[in-house]
Amino acid sequence: MPEARRFSIGLPTSAAGWLDRNPLHRPSAGLSDINSPQFIPRYWGCMTQSEKSGAASRHPVPAIPQVALPEELGSEAYRAIDRMREALTARYSAGLSPTALSLALYDWWAHLAAAPGKRLELADKAGRKAARLLSHIAALAADANTPPAIEPLPGDDRFSAEEWKTPPFSLWAQAFLLSQQWWHNVTHEVPGMTPHHEEVVSFGARQMLDMLSPSNVPFMNPEILKRTFETGGMNFVTGYSNWLEDRARTLSGRPPVGAENFVVGKDVAVTPGKVVYRNHLIELIQYAPATAEVIAEPVLIVPAWIMKYYILDLSPANSLIRYLVSKGHTVFCISWRNPTADDRDLALDDYRRLGVTAAIDAVSAIVPDRRIHATGYCLGGTLLSIAAAAMARAHDERLASVTLLAAQTDFSEPGELALFIDHDQMHLLESMMWDRGYLSADQMSGAFQMLRTNDLIWSRVVRDYLMGERQPMFDLMAWNADTTRMPYRMHAEYLRRLYLDNDLASNRLMVDGRPASIQNIRVPMFVVGTERDHVAPWRSVYKIHDLSDSEVTFVLTSGGHNAGIVSEPGRPNRHYRIGTKHADGVSIGADEWAAAVQARPGSWWEAWADWLASHSQGARVSPPAMGAADRGLAPLADAPGTYVLQR
Numbered sequence: 337m338p339e340a341r342r343f344s345i346g347l348p349t350s351a352a353g354w355l356d357r358n359p360l361h362r363p364s365a366g367l368s369d370i371n372s373p374q375f376i377p378r379y380w381g382c383m384t385q386s387e388k389s390g391a392a393s394r395h396p397v398p399a400i401p402q403v404a405l406p407e408e409l410g411s412e413a414y415r416a417i418d419r420m421r422e423a424l425t426a427r428y429s430a431g432l433s434p435t436a437l438s439l440a441l442y443d444w445w446a447h448l449a450a451a452p453g454k455r456l457e458l459a460d461k462a463g464r465k466a467a468r469l470l471s472h473i474a475a476l477a478a479d480a481n482t483p484p485a486i487e488p489l490p491g492d493d494r495f496s497a498e499e500w501k502t503p504p505f506s507l508w509a510q511a512f513l514l515s516q517q518w519w520h521n522v523t524h525e526v527p528g529m530t531p532h533h534e535e536v537v538s539f540g541a542r543q544m545l546d547m548l549s550p551s552n553v554p555f556m557n558p559e560i561l562k563r564t565f566e567t568g569g570m571n572f573v574t575g576y577s578n579w580l581e582d583r584a585r586t587l588s589g590r591p592p593v594g595a596e597n598f599v600v601g602k603d604v605a606v607t608p609g610k611v612v613y614r615n616h617l618i619e620l621i622q623y624a625p626a627t628a629e630v631i632a633e634p635v636l637i638v639p640a641w642i643m644k645y646y647i648l649d650l651s652p653a654n655s656l657i658r659y660l661v662s663k664g665h666t667v668f669c670i671s672w673r674n675p676t677a678d679d680r681d682l683a684l685d686d687y688r689r690l691g692v693t694a695a696i697d698a699v700s701a702i703v704p705d706r707r708i709h710a711t712g713y714c715l716g717g718t719l720l721s722i723a724a725a726a727m728a729r730a731h732d733e734r735l736a737s738v739t740l741l742a743a744q745t746d747f748s749e750p751g752e753l754a755l756f757i758d759h760d761q762m763h764l765l766e767s768m769m770w771d772r773g774y775l776s777a778d779q780m781s782g783a784f785q786m787l788r789t790n791d792l793i794w795s796r797v798v799r800d801y802l803m804g805e806r807q808p809m810f811d812l813m814a815w816n817a818d819t820t821r822m823p824y825r826m827h828a829e830y831l832r833r834l835y836l837d838n839d840l841a842s843n844r845l846m847v848d849g850r851p852a853s854i855q856n857i858r859v860p861m862f863v864v865g866t867e868r869d870h871v872a873p874w875r876s877v878y879k880i881h882d883l884s885d886s887e888v889t890f891v892l893t894s895g896g897h898n899a900g901i902v903s904e905p906g907r908p909n910r911h912y913r914i915g916t917k918h919a920d921g922v923s924i925g926a927d928e929w930a931a932a933v934q935a936r937p938g939s940w941w942e943a944w945a946d947w948l949a950s951h952s953q954g955a956r957v958s959p960p961a962m963g964a965a966d967r968g969l970a971p972l973a974d975a976p977g978t979y980v981l982q983r
Contacts, residue, residue, distance in 0.1 A: 422767035431768060436760040440533035447529045454526055461521055465514045473507065486513045494551040494790060499558035508550040516545050532758060539755050546789045554802055563803045574804030591817045594809025601976050604811050605646035607658045609975035612963035613698040617690040619671040619977040620698050623657060625959035627664045633736045633952045634666040634703050638692055640714035641672040644818050644980055647898060650811040654904040663945045666960060668699050674982035677773030680824040687826055692723040700734055701967045703960050707736035709948055713901065714872065717743020721854060722840060726847040728856035737951050739862040741901050742872045745854055746841035746879035747834050753871060757835045769824035776821055788870060812902060841883060854883040862947055864891045864940060866900030878926040881917060889916040889947060892930060893940045905939040912940040
């Protein structure tokens, strides 16, 4: 049947385009012979009556109904209307779903209204806290050294200055802390309330309380008052000037003040190396050796694509990559492309194939017949675990070990970030990305800032705008301002399949038609969690013990998601715990593990370097050549390459 006649059936343009894109409905799919029995069911509705009669006589089958086009073709335009409406809503709601917030608030209010016992308990607690504060005031009148009625939570430094220890400022601080504790009771343990809604309402209450803290009010904050008297009020003039400058930089897309002092390739990301491979998604950097001989097995680092790779190659003093090279490792690192709207259809599996798998292929070509110590940080670690599981399923034995740095593989308890990832919020987020083709950096950074408003928002407001002081810029802050984007399809798949559905831990994530099972990974694993991680909580990272049957060495280090990983030797006040569960060992709970393992002073980098050396084979060898020109991997550019410079 001529192609023109087969497709001239009055289809709308979108439907005809769908037929052109679908390989099962193209003539090139190998079904162009109308006499083929595989052809008949698909194209029965497109055949003439004589063609149907001839085909039926050659292949007697029961009557076949006319095949209708998929229903979603006709409804896609209606869905686009909803997408546009949701994207518009997101612009005015800071990317938060008003419906999700309203449902959570109503769930809390309705169940609290229907729980007289809970309300009586709250009234009793309010009375007790008021009496506690009044008793403290009375005791304070008799003895100025009376201990406070309540202490701030660990990590809350808003009232740590000496000025906050004298009345009336100390009383305002303690009244606020008691109110904060009471509101925690108000939003928790409401009978019948959905747990996720409880977390959302509690989070919203904390945001409101953080905003209303006396530390943010100029006439209630003794530090601001002291600064005002010292400067004659010029702190407010300077603060207003700081605000104007920050606002202008934000609107013009320029980096924060001081970030220009940390130029990529000049001040940070300066470890010598070459870009030895490039595709649409990655540049692969091979770093020059720093020792006469190197450990035979190379190290491949897979950073998160949500960030620029050079967090692991900051200033020379705190560069993890430079540290590894100095220890005699041949180091390769992926530098991800900063995607644009043209990359909206890149999928999660594209990041595996064009990222991790392509990098492993290139490293294997440059350093043949040697196994690889693969290392993944944050999202890069999650992707590496998927790739390693797929390799194990295919009996690909090129990996010597797998190291995961602050990376989750089980998302059943992902921490407060899950507040923004329920089904309703996910639908709004997908609409935002559908509209632009990517998730922008400001949208991502806003969510992370809301998780730590005291540290990332209000402390800056007080310091920069009310006290008129600027915190000096340092390399980690400058890197944090060098943001990236996330492609629409990939990020939607990542959030839905991992955060929402937890497909990886449930063995439902398919790679090449087969489940990517962590259990299939048989090489030793080195896994790092950080104590104050708000992105990948360490108890969630620890769940790798429940998924893997291989040897797992787990490290719990001080610090947060970034500062805990960038923890070079010699930095003061650093510690870590380390313990190994052998392949035939007994798995214990996270808190039980932390209680049983003694903390050690210092940096976990040193423990990892020793672990890598102990899991490498043979004596040291001469460093490999930079790239492999005879295999099509000639050096293309000096490190840090070009992708890291994309804005």
